[in-house]
Amino acid sequence: MRDNENAGHNEIKEFVDGIRADDLCLIIACENGNETAWSDLVKSFDTTVKSAARKISNNAEDAEDLASSIWAELYGLKRDQNGKLKTKLSYYSGRGSLAGWLRAIVSQLAIDQFRKESKFVQIEEDREFENLANESSEKTGNASIVTRSENPENLFGNAEAQKDVAAALKQAIAELEAEDKLILKLYYFDDLKLKDIGNTLGFHEATASRKLVRVQTEIRKSVEKILSTEHGWKPEEVRRHLSETAQRLGISMEKLFAVALFLALVQEIFERSF
Amino acid sequence: MTSEFDKEIDTLLRQTAKGEAAFAAENAKSTIENPQLSHLDADEISAFAENALPEKTKQRYTMHLADCSRCRSILSNLISLNAETETEVIMAEKTEKVRAVIPWYRKLFAYPNLAYSLGGLLLAFTGLIAYVVLQNNNASPGPEISQISEQTEKAQGPSFNEVLPAGESFSNSMMSNSTMSNASPNVSTTNSASISAENKTTNALAANSNMSVAAPPKRSGK
Numbered sequence: 001m002r003d004n005e006n007a008g009h010n011e012i013k014e015f016v017d018g019i020r021a022d023d024l025c026l027i028i029a030c031e032n033g034n035e036t037a038w039s040d041l042v043k044s045f046d047t048t049v050k051s052a053a054r055k056i057s058n059n060a061e062d063a064e065d066l067a068s069s070i071w072a073e074l075y076g077l078k079r080d081q082n083g084k085l086k087t088k089l090s091y092y093s094g095r096g097s098l099a100g101w102l103r104a105i106v107s108q109l110a111i112d113q114f115r116k117e118s119k120f121v122q123i124e125e126d127r128e129f130e131n132l133a134n135e136s137s138e139k140t141g142n143a144s145i146v147t148r149s150e151n152p153e154n155l156f157g158n159a160e161a162q163k164d165v166a167a168a169l170k171q172a173i174a175e176l177e178a179e180d181k182l183i184l185k186l187y188y189f190d191d192l193k194l195k196d197i198g199n200t201l202g203f204h205e206a207t208a209s210r211k212l213v214r215v216q217t218e219i220r221k222s223v224e225k226i227l228s229t230e231h232g233w234k235p236e237e238v239r240r241h242l243s244e245t246a247q248r249l250g251i252s253m254e255k256l257f258a259v260a261l262f263l264a265l266v267q268e269i270f271e272r273s274f
Numbered sequence: 275m276t277s278e279f280d281k282e283i284d285t286l287l288r289q290t291a292k293g294e295a296a297f298a299a300e301n302a303k304s305t306i307e308n309p310q311l312s313h314l315d316a317d318e319i320s321a322f323a324e325n326a327l328p329e330k331t332k333q334r335y336t337m338h339l340a341d342c343s344r345c346r347s348i349l350s351n352l353i354s355l356n357a358e359t360e361t362e363v364i365m366a367e368k369t370e371k372v373r374a375v376i377p378w379y380r381k382l383f384a385y386p387n388l389a390y391s392l393g394g395l396l397l398a399f400t401g402l403i404a405y406v407v408l409q410n411n412n413a414s415p416g417p418e419i420s421q422i423s424e425q426t427e428k429a430q431g432p433s434f435n436e437v438l439p440a441g442e443s444f445s446n447s448m449m450s451n452s453t454m455s456n457a458s459p460n461v462s463t464t465n466s467a468s469i470s471a472e473n474k475t476t477n478a479l480a481a482n483s484n485m486s487v488a489a490p491p492k493r494s495g496k
Contacts, residue, residue, distance in 0.1 A: 003330035011328065018326060052355050088316075095321040100356060104316035104323070107351035111344060169290055178333070181340040188291040189343075190350035196357050200349075201336075202325045216280040219287070246282035 024094035030074075031089045042071070048099045052106040066113075070106055161241055164231045165223070172222035180215045187212060314338060314345045323352045 007015075029037030050067045057063035076087035092101050173181065179201065186192045186200075198208035223242070227233040233241075314322070314335060321327050322335045339346050 003328065003334055007328075015328060048359075051359075055355060055358065056351060091315050091317050093317050093321070095326045096317065096324045097320070099359075100320040100324050100352070101317055103355045103359075104320035104348065104352045107348045107355065108316050108319070111347050111351065115344065165286070166290070169286060173290075176340075178337040178340040182336055182346070184287070185340065185346060186350060186353075188287045190346065192350055192353060193357075196353050200323055200325060200353055202332075213279055216283045216287075220280060220283050223283075242282055242286070246285040 019094040020097055021094065023098035024092070027089050027092045027094075027098065031087065038075075045099065045102055049102055049106060052103045053110075056106060056110045066106065066110060069109060070102070073105070073109070162245065164227060164233075165241065165245060168223045168226040168231070169219070171226055172219045175222060176215065176218065180211065180218070183208065183211055184215050184219075313342065316348075319345060319349050319352060323349055323356060
């Protein structure tokens, strides 16, 4: 109702029919302090919580701590002004499944803990594109590719060009529509599969793939436009630089991939021999 | 308008993703500076992940998730967890279907202990049957009586065969005697009858020979 005040009867009925009544009743009973309901909740979903904690955590000890923290937060450790236990149970609305909600709580607690611990780690802001390219080239021994000429003016020019490309790329992503931006970030930043992205957003994997291709096209157009209009590049310069940068990264990536494949082959031969 | 996968932009985006931590730092700062930009809670994220929201609510959450790296990280973790759980459930269902297809006689061999137990029982049962059959064979009276008849036959000569109906051999009579206990008295009775008959014949012959010796010569004196 908050998002659609003029919701019709069918929409309201559809919403009500979609509520997980069994799960919601169990949570309400637990919230009211029903011991039998608590026993049922723990018995039915302890495995779900522990399994999610194991998959998210680095080791068994952290997983155990995380699972215990979840149950403690669900049960409630503090009391409010009325003496009632403060619990997260009241946040469950019944729209999604109870198992999914519990997994979301595990994920949320893990992310928040990680962000607290990584707050003290210095994060280099606005990491320029040429730094990434330089790291990549140093690791693969292709420093000569990055520094094509010993002319300082050329070196400076390349660095500036890479900086411009990075900024244009960032701006192009920010200008995308919300759904396109989310698809791009879930795919490239979070490494999710198109099938899972499609299931989440409500369309087929093939549709997700078409949307991704369309997003790439939009990004290219935006980057070319930004580099032309805001940085004064000529169209052929834009296309050449994009191609060269991608090629450099592609070479380094191909070399890394080839090395990884070679190591995997050696390992397999070694295991078969012994 | 190209509809092919753009490899150059794909490469650039993948490289940009490595610097996503900078984006996250920016978003974290913007969240702190703007307290009105609140995060989604676990219930909202889980409902979004399961596509269980009305369209307008979904659009609102999408706008937040597109710009909030913290909530998007929680969402991506949750999507991965849900996908893995779904895969495990599908594998469990497939295993259950495979088990249902197995015929009943193969199920017996699915559990080694059960198979061994059944095999042992089968052997024991076979042994018991064989024992019972052997016991029955040993307890049968036919063969003893046939031995006695054989001895008697040897003592009396070939007359025993004359007692038998035409065409019936000795072994057949023994087989029938072994199964029919009533036949044995008849055989012995028949044997004694033949013996008495032979005795009478022998006596008669002996008597005739004496008479022929006793009646000599009547032709003397002329």
